Amino acid sequence: xxxxxxxxxxxxxxxxxxxxxxxxxxxxxLRHLEGSEEVEDWSxxxxxxLSDAFEVVWQDTAExxxxxxxxxxxxxxxxxxxxxxxxxxxxxxxxxxxxxxxxVGGEWIYxxxxxxxSLRFPRQQIDFFPMHAVLARFLVGxxxxxxxxxxxxxxxxxxN
Numbered sequence: 001x002x003x004x005x006x007x008x009x010x011x012x013x014x015x016x017x018x019x020x021x022x023x024x025x026x027x028x029x030l031r032h033l034e035g036s037e038e039v040e041d042w043s044x045x046x047x048x049x050l051s052d053a054f055e056v057v058w059q060d061t062a063e064x065x066x067x068x069x070x071x072x073x074x075x076x077x078x079x080x081x082x083x084x085x086x087x088x089x090x091x092x093x094x095x096x097x098x099x100x101x102x103x104v105g106g107e108w109i110y111x112x113x114x115x116x117x118s119l120r121f122p123r124q125q126i127d128f129f130p131m132h133a134v135l136a137r138f139l140v141g142x143x144x145x146x147x148x149x150x151x152x153x154x155x156x157x158x159x160n
Contacts, residue, residue, distance in 0.1 A: 006082045010089070013115055014135035017128065017149060018156070021120055024109070024127035028116035035110030035117060042094035049091075062103040066096060066147040073137050073146075085138060090114055093131030096146065100130065104157060124160045128153050 019027065050056045054072060059065055069092060080088060097108065097119050106119045109127060118127035136144035 004082065006086075010082065010085060010115075010135050011139055013129070013132045014139045014144070015132075017132050017136060018153065019118075019127050019129075021122075021125045021127055024118055024120075024129075028111050028113065028118075030111075032110045032112050035114065036108065038114065039094045039097070039108060039110070039117060042091040043098045046091035046095040060099075060102075062096075062099040062150055063147060065099050066150050069096070069134075070137065070142070070146050074142065076138075079138055085135065086115070088138070089131045089134040092134045093117070093129075096133060096150075097130040100128070100150065100153070104154060121157055124157060126156070 016027070025031075047058060050072070051058065056068055056072075058068070079085065094117075097117070100106070100119060101108070104121075106121045106128075109118045109120045111117055115131050116129065117131060118129045120127050133144075133146055133149050136149075137146050
């Protein structure tokens with residue numbers, strides 16, 4: 001990936017997966033009221049395109065579906081260019097966010113820059129950034145696995 005401002009922005013986002021709610025709002029702006037239709041479209045698009053292109057059979061559980069996405073990234077080969085990576089982060093992140101919400105609750109927080117949309121867990125006052133998690137998986141590698149990140153999130157939510 002070319003070392004441009006955009007690649008630096010994507011790399012920085014990949015390091016911020018879980019933040020306190022107030023810290024998230026300071027870092028990425030306050031709530032933006034629009035975005036739910038956009039995220040829903042991205043989620044459905046990712047689900048359909050991955051089913052079609054890779055013959056993915058979705059299990060409709062966060063753990064199983066994140067394992068499928070981890071496997072797809074492992075088989076990807078060369079990292080996508082910046083524009084493709086941003087698109088993947090938005091669409092796959094929306095899909096991941098929807099799976100996590102179905103599994104453990106929370107709510108979407110929409111921000112002006114959709115890369116920073118997050119899932120908020122009000123009781124614990126934390127935000128999880130599914131789009132950032134996708135970036136981390138591509139940029140950092142298997143040690144930033146999507147399924148492992150989900151397990152860490154669930155562990156945090158259940159222990160706090």
